[in-house]
Every structure is written in C-alpha cells, then in structure tokens.
Amino acid sequence: MRILKVLFLVLFFSSCIANTVKQDPYLRHTIEKGETVYSISKKYNVTPFDIYRLNPDAKEGIKENTTLLIPKAISTASTSTNDDGAAEVTTHKVAKKETLYSLAKQYSVSVADLKEWNPDVEKNGLKIGQDLIVSKVYKPTSGVNTVEVQEVKNTSSVSTHVVKTGETLYSLSRKYNITVDELKALNPQIEDAINIGDVLKIKQQSQIQVVNNLENNFYAVKPNETLFSLTKQFNVTEEELVRLNPDLKLGVREGMLLKLPTNLVIKDSLASTKPKANLLATIDYNTKKELVLLLPFNLAKMEADSTKTSKDFIKTSKFLNLTLDFYSGALVAIDSAKTLGLPVNVKIIDVESSPKSSNIAQIISRNDFSGVDAVIGPFYNSHAESAAQYLSKYNTPVISPLSKELSKPISNLYNAVPSQLQLNEALMQYLYAKEGNIVAVISQKKNASKEYLQKNHALVKFPTADEKGAFTIDAIRTQLVKGKKNFVILDSEKAGQVMNITSSLMKLKEEFDIQLVVFEIYDTLDYEEIKMQNLIELKLLFPSVTKEAKTIEELVAVKKMVTANKLNPNYYVVKGFDVTFDTLLRICQSENFEETSQKFSTDGVENGFNYVNENGTWVNKAIYIQFYDTDYTVKTAE
Incomplete structure (x- = not known):
C-alpha cells in the first residue's frame, strides 16, 4: 500500500508540475538559438496566445533545446483585428453547456478577463451562439511591425x-x-x-515622514481609504484612532478630518508587498546545494519494542503515519527536483522525537552541517527551535514544517505554517478592506475570541445575550446595517446555538446583506442538524493555510488518481511536497534562502510561502480567505 501511495503521488504531483496537454492534434517544436515565441508563432502560422495556452511556462521565457507544443489548427476560435487596429482579438462561438469558467480554462485566461473583454456578459449572461472575445492581444504602439516584448524580471529592487x-x-x-x-x-x-x-x-518605495508634536494634527481622508489602510499608514491601532475620532464608529468617509496622535510616523500606504516568483525560471545550475530533512520516524524505538512488528507500529501510531505521509510528499518533491536537474543533494536523518524529548543535539554533533544550505524539521516546535539554535553558528535556515505554534525569535528559524493569530488577523484585514459592518456573536465559553476582538478591533459590535447566554434574532438585528455588507463572526462550541443563529441569519438575510464568518472550520459546524444549505447561502467565510485546486487539469488528475489507486493525498502529504519543493527551489538560486525569503513569495500546489520577519521571528503570511459558494465549491475570496 505504501508503494502504491508513493507511486500515486509521483504521478499526481508530476501532473501539477508538468504541462497538462491533450494528446492530439499538436506539433512539437524544438527551440533553436535566437528563437522567440513570436518568431515561432509566425513560422507555424499561429498566434503567441496559442503557444502560451499549450505551454504556460513559456510566459516566463523559453530556453534553447526545449520542446514546445504547437497547435495544428484552432477549432472553434477565429482571429481578427479591431477596426482601430489597436488589438488583435480571438473569438469563440459559445456552445451548449459552456460557461465563463470552462472557457477561461480552455483559453488560459481569467473569468475577469472575459468579463472585461465582453461587458454585455455581465448584464445579459452567456448566450448560445454568441461570439465571445477570448483573447485580446494589443499591438505595440511604436510603429514597429514585429516586436517581441520581454518582461522585466522583478526583484524587491525592481519597480x-x-x-x-x-x-x-x-x-x-x-x-x-x-x-x-x-x-x-x-x-x-x-x-x-x-x-x-x-x-x-509596480512598487513605490516606502516614504517615511515624521510629524513632530503638532497641536492641531489632522488628516483629510482620501478616496478609497479604509480604517485598516489608515492604521497601517499612520502606524496606530484602530482603538486609538476611534478614541480620537468617535465618528469613525459610523464608518470612514472621504473628506473626513481625522485627529491623529502626535509624534506620528506616516508611511506611504501604496508600498506594495513582495511579488510572487517562479523560482524554476531562475535556478542556479552551477552551484551544488545540500538539503537535510530531520524526520521523526523513531526507528530505534520501533526496533527496541519486541512486542510489535513494523506493521503494528504503522497501524497503531498516528504520529508515525503523519511522518510517513509527510515523507511521501517530500519524496515526490525530491524526485521532481531530480527530474528537473536541480543541483542538490538531499540527506534524510531519522530523529528520535516525542513531545518532551529528542536527540537533536546528538544528531547535529555527529554530522557535519557546515555546508548544509537548509534543514527541514523536526516537527515539534520546541525541537525545531533547538535545531535552529544549534545551527545558528552556520546561519543555516531551519524550516519548521508543521507546527502551528509561533516560535521564539531565532534568526534562522522559519515557521512554514501560519499561527491561528495570523489567520485571525488576515481575516480581519480582509473584512476591513471590504468596509463592511462587523458583528461578532461569541458564546460565553469563547472568552479568548471575544477578548481578542475587544482588545485589537474596536469597531466590532457585540449583540447582547439573554440571561441564558442565547442570542435572539432581535438582538442580532439591532447591530446590523442596511445598505452595507454585514459580516457576522460566529464562534460557539454549542451545535444548538450555531443552528439557531444560522437560522436567524437566514431570516435576517431577507432584510440585510449578510455573510457568515468563522475564524476556523471547527467540528461543531459539521453537526448533522446544522443545515449545510444555510452555510452555503450565507457564503461561510474563513481563513485557511491552504487553497483549493483550481485548474481543470488538477481536478481531472486528482479524480483519475483517486479512481486508479483508491488513495487521496491528505494535508500532510501535500504539505510534505510543498514545503520540500519550495525549499529546494529557494536554495537553488544565486541568492540564499534568507535573501529569497526577503524578496519573493511563492505558490505551491495547496500551500503558499510568504516569509516575513516580525520582531525577529520568521512567519509565513501566505493565507487564503475562502468561502462556501452557491455551486457547493470552496472558492478563494477576491
């Protein structure tokens, strides 16, 4: 079964890395020196769009002696030029059962692109037989007939x-x-x-202006500014701004004069975040790298117990199964790196580990880590901290791959999993960005959640519970606002209370624009008497460390592999792949792991990596805000 599992994973993840293409009818072109996508498209009488559609990686540049798939013909699409000559468009005649989503996937564009190019669709919907613009290629305005435009490679210094x-x-x-x-x-x-x-x-350098002890320190709110953007710009808390400006409880309005604290540091609110990078395109193939995985198989403990066979250990030990799952994903990442020719040696060391003890000190003292470029593991946060401290003399990055605990501020320790506090903050930032009315319905036993909101988010409203701790529909109604999105945060351990509140919100939804919000998908929400339809109608919103598979190719690959092997890669398998592959790519750059972490964020199969140093602790801020959609899928909120 384990061999089948690893074989399944190799096939599955290879489908995520390689281009997923149809069998026919395509030509294959080997790229020669000096060729560009534009010149190749002219050679085969196709458009650059057709080549990018079949070879998505070509958007990041093409390399000599690699192979491109070339379509022999375009089936249902036609290409023409606008009357003004400004853009070449490709159109598609809409067939029965086709949707914007399916067409976006077919032509490698986004649904937003299709709506932008076809404004009538937003108003009237998609019609069978309609000629839909599925690609719009703008011609250069310089007057030159044949121009291949290359993208500037972006780093944190490129703007x-x-x-x-x-x-x-x-x-x-x-x-x-x-x-x-x-x-x-x-x-x-x-x-x-x-x-x-x-x-x-793309990036405006952060400008800092110090305002010194002004007696009349006011700021006029500009268009599109929110409470959240103002707190970040002025480096103050919401509570402080609301205390100085009580009218903010009614919302932020353009032109408002806000009183600000003295000794204020004003930051440019337009400073952008790190760009997402395709690290495969910038591999340094000339320098050999070394990666070590410290995984807690506990083989010595297994061998010492004569009462159990290896099969018994695997059957009964949840922690060993977790380790094997992570290991399976890591093996696929390592195999993928080998296939791609990454210049890296990988060493896997067994760690004897329990919640309170490990042999990390002995392992590091008995092995030479002076030339190691990164270490993944161990799993327990305290043991990862120990490994980082021992290896700090080499400044070796240690990635804690699974722990949700926030580690101590150790300069070479990286937390790959965001903490619950970070998830909460990311969720609140999203709600503020939407400028909605935020109401929190928190049960009596969830004091930590209420205290967190009261301490850090002064604008959140709390309906009053009755003497039994219940929240009536009228109590909730008094906190809602018409003409505005009402985000209702629900945190309760009682299935009956969750059922009653969601039912009340469904009734109130006839009067108000309401979206249900939770800090995490907790077990109570799975209670059988809580109607899933209500959660879907309320578009349940929540923060997540993982994203859902989005592409048609990923979904088809998952379905085929599950059918063939009766196995499905779980959270730990995918985490093993994503953490290992991201680390391999980061160390195989001309810059080291820390430098790439400072400059770039990345996306894996399900997990993203945006390492940020906060008060000496490296945390992963790649968090996805997701919601239940009415088509019974989970989507990432925009």
Whole structure:
C-alpha cells in the first residue's frame, strides 16, 4: 500500500508540475538559438496566445533545446483585428453547456478577463451562439511591425513591469498582490486599459515622514481609504484612532478630518508587498546545494519494542503515519527536483522525537552541517527551535514544517505554517478592506475570541445575550446595517446555538446583506442538524493555510488518481511536497534562502510561502480567505 501511495503521488504531483496537454492534434517544436515565441508563432502560422495556452511556462521565457507544443489548427476560435487596429482579438462561438469558467480554462485566461473583454456578459449572461472575445492581444504602439516584448524580471529592487501579450490590469494586480486601484494610483497615465509594451510602476518605495508634536494634527481622508489602510499608514491601532475620532464608529468617509496622535510616523500606504516568483525560471545550475530533512520516524524505538512488528507500529501510531505521509510528499518533491536537474543533494536523518524529548543535539554533533544550505524539521516546535539554535553558528535556515505554534525569535528559524493569530488577523484585514459592518456573536465559553476582538478591533459590535447566554434574532438585528455588507463572526462550541443563529441569519438575510464568518472550520459546524444549505447561502467565510485546486487539469488528475489507486493525498502529504519543493527551489538560486525569503513569495500546489520577519521571528503570511459558494465549491475570496 505504501508503494502504491508513493507511486500515486509521483504521478499526481508530476501532473501539477508538468504541462497538462491533450494528446492530439499538436506539433512539437524544438527551440533553436535566437528563437522567440513570436518568431515561432509566425513560422507555424499561429498566434503567441496559442503557444502560451499549450505551454504556460513559456510566459516566463523559453530556453534553447526545449520542446514546445504547437497547435495544428484552432477549432472553434477565429482571429481578427479591431477596426482601430489597436488589438488583435480571438473569438469563440459559445456552445451548449459552456460557461465563463470552462472557457477561461480552455483559453488560459481569467473569468475577469472575459468579463472585461465582453461587458454585455455581465448584464445579459452567456448566450448560445454568441461570439465571445477570448483573447485580446494589443499591438505595440511604436510603429514597429514585429516586436517581441520581454518582461522585466522583478526583484524587491525592481519597480517596473513591461506589459506583455494577454496581460490585464486585473491579472497584474493578482500577480503582484496589489489592487487594481493601487496600480492605477501608481500609474496615473493609464485609464481602464493597458497596451502591450507599456511600462508600469509596480512598487513605490516606502516614504517615511515624521510629524513632530503638532497641536492641531489632522488628516483629510482620501478616496478609497479604509480604517485598516489608515492604521497601517499612520502606524496606530484602530482603538486609538476611534478614541480620537468617535465618528469613525459610523464608518470612514472621504473628506473626513481625522485627529491623529502626535509624534506620528506616516508611511506611504501604496508600498506594495513582495511579488510572487517562479523560482524554476531562475535556478542556479552551477552551484551544488545540500538539503537535510530531520524526520521523526523513531526507528530505534520501533526496533527496541519486541512486542510489535513494523506493521503494528504503522497501524497503531498516528504520529508515525503523519511522518510517513509527510515523507511521501517530500519524496515526490525530491524526485521532481531530480527530474528537473536541480543541483542538490538531499540527506534524510531519522530523529528520535516525542513531545518532551529528542536527540537533536546528538544528531547535529555527529554530522557535519557546515555546508548544509537548509534543514527541514523536526516537527515539534520546541525541537525545531533547538535545531535552529544549534545551527545558528552556520546561519543555516531551519524550516519548521508543521507546527502551528509561533516560535521564539531565532534568526534562522522559519515557521512554514501560519499561527491561528495570523489567520485571525488576515481575516480581519480582509473584512476591513471590504468596509463592511462587523458583528461578532461569541458564546460565553469563547472568552479568548471575544477578548481578542475587544482588545485589537474596536469597531466590532457585540449583540447582547439573554440571561441564558442565547442570542435572539432581535438582538442580532439591532447591530446590523442596511445598505452595507454585514459580516457576522460566529464562534460557539454549542451545535444548538450555531443552528439557531444560522437560522436567524437566514431570516435576517431577507432584510440585510449578510455573510457568515468563522475564524476556523471547527467540528461543531459539521453537526448533522446544522443545515449545510444555510452555510452555503450565507457564503461561510474563513481563513485557511491552504487553497483549493483550481485548474481543470488538477481536478481531472486528482479524480483519475483517486479512481486508479483508491488513495487521496491528505494535508500532510501535500504539505510534505510543498514545503520540500519550495525549499529546494529557494536554495537553488544565486541568492540564499534568507535573501529569497526577503524578496519573493511563492505558490505551491495547496500551500503558499510568504516569509516575513516580525520582531525577529520568521512567519509565513501566505493565507487564503475562502468561502462556501452557491455551486457547493470552496472558492478563494477576491
């Protein structure tokens, strides 16, 4: 079974790394020196879009002697040029049962792109037989007939991006993790569209201005600013701003004059976050690297127990099964690295580990870690801290792969899993960005949640419970606001209370715009008498450390592998793959792990990695805000 599991994982994850393509009818072209996607497209009488659709990695650049898939023909799409000559468009005649989602996947664009190119769809919906624009390629405006536009490679020091074929304001905002409004603010020369070859400013360096002891220190609120953006800009808490400006309880309005604290440090609110990087495109193949995995198999303990066989240990030990699952995913990552030719040696060392003890000190003293580029493990937070402290003399990065505990501030220790506090904060930041009315329904036994909100989020409202601790529909109604999104945070350990509150919210939904919110998907929500339909209708919103599979190829691959092997990669298997593969890619760069962590965030199969140093502790801030959608799927909120 274990061999089948590993074989299944190799096949599954290979499908996530390799390009997933149809069998026919395609040609295969071996790239020669000096060729570009544009020149190849002309050679085969296809568009660059057709090549990018079949070879997504080509968007990051093409390499000599690698192979591209070339379509022999385009089936249902036709290409034409706008009357103004400004853009080449590809159209598709809508067939029965086709949706914006299926067409977006078919043509490797986003649903937002389709809506932008076809404004009538937003109003009237998709119609059978409709000619839908599925690609819009802007021609260069310089007058040159044949131009291949190359993207500027972005690092934290690069502040511009050259627009290439098929890119939109929306796709760039997703790529660089900023909003469309921020992009427009940074580039006032653009309006609602961009052209190929445009040079856009992506990152504005943070400017700091110190305001010294002003007696009348006021600030006029600008368009699109929120309470959250103001707290970040002025480096103050919500509580302090509300204390100085009680009217903020009614919401932030453009033109409001806000009183600010003295000795204020004002930061530029448009400073962008780290760009997401494709580290596969920047591998340093000339320098050999070394990775060590410290995994708690506890083999010595297994061998010492004569009463149990290895099979018995595997059957009865949850911790060993967790380790084996993580190990299975890590093996797939290592095999993938080997297939890709990454110049890295990997060493796996068994750690004798329990919650209170380990042999980390002996392992590090008996092995030479002076040339190791990164260490993954151990699993327990305290043991990972010990490993980092022992290896701090080499400044070796130690990645704690599974613990949700926030570690001590150790300069070379990286927490790969966001803590619950970070999840809570990410969720609250999202709610503030949406400028909604926030109401928290917290049961009596969830004091920690209520104290957290009262201490850190002064604008949250709390309905009053009756003498039995119950929340009536009228008590909740008094805290809701019409004409505004009402986010209702629910935290209760009582299934009956959750059932009653969700039923009340369904009734109130006829009067108010309501979305249900939780800090985590807890067991009480699975209680059989709590209607799943209510959670879906209320679009249950929650923070998560993992994202759902999005592409058609991923979903098809999962379905095929599950059917063939009767196995499904669980949380720990995928975590093993994502943490290991991300670490392998980071150490195989010209810069070391710490430098790539400072500059780039990355996306794995399910897990993202955005390491940020907060008060001496490296934390992973790649968090996904997700919700139950009405089509019974979990989606990532925009």
